[in-house]
Amino acid sequence: xxxxxxxxxxxxxxxxxxxxxxxxxxxxxxxxxxxxxxxxxxxxxxxxxxxxxxxxxxxxxxxxxxxxxxxxxxxxxxxxxxxxxxxxxxxxxxxxxxxxxxxxxxxxxxxxxxxxxxxxxxxxxxxxxxxxxxxxxxxxxxxxxxxxxxxxxxxxxxxxxxxxxxxxxxxxxxxxxxxxxxxxxxxxxxxxxxxxxxxxxxxxxxxxxxxxxxxxxxxxxxxxxxxxxxxxxxxxxxxxxxxxxxxxxxxxxxxxxxxxxxxxxxxxxxxxxxxxxxxxxxxxxxxxxxxxxxxxxxxxxxxxxxxxxxxxxxxxxxxxxxxxxxxxxxxxxxxxxxxxxxxxxxxxxxxxxxxxxxxxxxxxxxx
Amino acid sequence: xxxxxxxxxxxxxxxxxxxxxxxxxxxxxxxxxxxxxxxxxxxxxxxxxxxxxxxxxxxxxxxxxxxxxxxxxxxxxxxxxxxxxxxxxxxxxxxxxxxxxxxxxxxxxxxxxxxxxxxxxxxxxxxxxxxxxxxxxxxxxxxxxxxxxxxxxxxxxxxxxxxxxxxxxxxxxxxxxxxxxxxxxxxxxxxxxxxxxxxxxxxxxxxxxxxxxxxxxxxxxxxxxxxxxxxxxxxxxxxxxxxxxxxxxxxxxxxxxxxxxxxxxxxxxxxxxxxxxxxxxxxxxxxxxxxxxxxxxxxxxxxxxxxxxxxxxxxxxxxxxxxxxxxxxxxxxx
Numbered sequence: 001x002x003x004x005x006x007x008x009x010x011x012x013x014x015x016x017x018x019x020x021x022x023x024x025x026x027x028x029x030x031x032x033x034x035x036x037x038x039x040x041x042x043x044x045x046x047x048x049x050x051x052x053x054x055x056x057x058x059x060x061x062x063x064x065x066x067x068x069x070x071x072x073x074x075x076x077x078x079x080x081x082x083x084x085x086x087x088x089x090x091x092x093x094x095x096x097x098x099x100x101x102x103x104x105x106x107x108x109x110x111x112x113x114x115x116x117x118x119x120x121x122x123x124x125x126x127x128x129x130x131x132x133x134x135x136x137x138x139x140x141x142x143x144x145x146x147x148x149x150x151x152x153x154x155x156x157x158x159x160x161x162x163x164x165x166x167x168x169x170x171x172x173x174x175x176x177x178x179x180x181x182x183x184x185x186x187x188x189x190x191x192x193x194x195x196x197x198x199x200x201x202x203x204x205x206x207x208x209x210x211x212x213x214x215x216x217x218x219x220x221x222x223x224x225x226x227x228x229x230x231x232x233x234x235x236x237x238x239x240x241x242x243x244x245x246x247x248x249x250x251x252x253x254x255x256x257x258x259x260x261x262x263x264x265x266x267x268x269x270x271x272x273x274x275x276x277x278x279x280x281x282x283x284x285x286x287x288x289x290x291x292x293x294x295x296x297x298x299x300x301x302x303x304x305x306x307x308x309x310x311x312x313x314x315x316x317x318x319x320x321x322x323x324x325x326x327x328x329x330x331x332x333x334x335x336x337x338x339x340x341x342x343x344x345x346x347x348x349x350x351x352x353x354x355x356x357x358x359x360x361x362x363x364x365x366x367x
Numbered sequence: 368x369x370x371x372x373x374x375x376x377x378x379x380x381x382x383x384x385x386x387x388x389x390x391x392x393x394x395x396x397x398x399x400x401x402x403x404x405x406x407x408x409x410x411x412x413x414x415x416x417x418x419x420x421x422x423x424x425x426x427x428x429x430x431x432x433x434x435x436x437x438x439x440x441x442x443x444x445x446x447x448x449x450x451x452x453x454x455x456x457x458x459x460x461x462x463x464x465x466x467x468x469x470x471x472x473x474x475x476x477x478x479x480x481x482x483x484x485x486x487x488x489x490x491x492x493x494x495x496x497x498x499x500x501x502x503x504x505x506x507x508x509x510x511x512x513x514x515x516x517x518x519x520x521x522x523x524x525x526x527x528x529x530x531x532x533x534x535x536x537x538x539x540x541x542x543x544x545x546x547x548x549x550x551x552x553x554x555x556x557x558x559x560x561x562x563x564x565x566x567x568x569x570x571x572x573x574x575x576x577x578x579x580x581x582x583x584x585x586x587x588x589x590x591x592x593x594x595x596x597x598x599x600x601x602x603x604x605x606x607x608x609x610x611x612x613x614x615x616x617x618x619x620x621x622x623x624x625x626x627x628x629x630x631x632x633x634x635x636x637x638x639x640x641x642x643x644x645x646x647x648x649x650x651x652x653x654x655x656x657x658x659x660x661x662x663x664x665x666x667x668x669x670x671x672x673x674x675x676x677x678x679x680x681x682x683x684x685x686x687x688x689x690x691x692x693x694x695x696x697x698x699x700x701x
Binding site for chain 2: 070085176178188206207208209210211212214217218233235236237239240262273274275277278279280282283284285286291293294295296298334
């Protein structure tokens, strides 16, 4: 991993057009707690804090990558934004309108603008419906097209995602994993959405097929001006597709930054460890690379530690981390981090690449 | 690695066919390879390339029917595992060749304690008493880095996290000091920071115990960091095998070349557009008469569609099954 922390390299990308773009999605203080019940009366004895006070914006036409390990709450966050769950608290604005406060009727009107592509195309496509019926179902629900117009739109969508029109009457099981994911994407596009949550859309696919689907998503974004929330645990793919990246750990965003800044010089010790853990497809580099190996496992979100959520595994933990929860603070324009190491704003260079990172106990030399 | 050292495991002409309602599927087609003592052999390929089926065929782990191991020889410890009979094979599976599966939750028995599952092979194959096995079981858990090992023997699999369960699987596989360890995507179901822990553990154990390891994965990054030698599988065949460094710097099969290009990196330069391999992997309805990769291959020419290329030497310890000569940038003669 790049040890060079260059604050000057962290230039906010393309300042002028960026400033002109306004956020399409504004998430503020989003909380999604799932109750833990016990006993015959199902009394509430606690909460799983799957998403705990998460705030971010997604600009018009950009891709925000949301990364983290399993159980960190990234998928729950995506679903809560689309109100597939009823969030416990917070607000989500789509182009200024609060999605979480919308009445059921109003929400139905908003749905076409915000869609989702699911992880497992096998599980999210009805096996008893033909491809044409699957892609056409949103049109059936939300538009008043004639039969002919509908078919024309279905064909248009199939062309857009690279599916052969002749297969419109086939069933999902007759397609390969990559093609099934294209069906899921076509369905998400049917109502001309502005915002799509892609929840691990490539996790179930083989590497050579992953690249096909990612390229398709990028082409569609350019052509249709889509805004994506791209949820993934695959850090290298997120680096490819995202403009900005948010890192989640145990229900919270612990770092949010433009892509190059985050991958070039990660600030939060967890982000540093996460990137360091990704193996590099290059044996020469792997042989000499310094790795940060975290000890232990992620604590349960039902019982997070006091203070910073990461304090149980952090190689740079300080006494304050075990008592006080760090806020997500903006250190530089566009760079947010929730870590006590950066409480003195001047400390950014020292802590990112300097001595704490080469702590002998936490770093192991590859052989 | 010097040639001439007797291999611990030697596979020749292995063929495995599945009989399905839709007809036969030729999952493994004439696979031959040697595993040398102490080496870590990485096996890479996409789903359906035959990498897992090959390894499960070796030690008779595929249910028959539908699987049918049609031909071949698997030489281990002086016996052919395909013909040696069930009793001998049972001994080999317990003590000679250890196996680690992808998903530790489905391969550990949820109703027995971890201690019971660790003692079982020790008592069956090593003839230890229950008390001796208990002591050894605690040592094994300690070896794979599970804290408070003696107490954790009383716990059930669901009381362990994913990474810890995979450590338990490794401990069970190592219980009887196998000469060969086959690991089938052992870190695929784990998070990347936990994967890093397991890879570190395996690097460490290899040096301590000195066994030969076959590591199946689709992740080229994992291979780069851990393997000595790599075998690339496609369409049920080995399409390229080489020392790890050579494979990454001088790939000589178009599939390997394309595969290396499709993987994005978290470090180094970022490509504007990902390179893709167009098309789909083959469905192996019949034994291959042509190159299985021909329909997706940028180099393919007439011969590739009528003849299946054998493995050609491409360097020291390096073979590739391709009619194209990448050094001359022309078809091979003959």
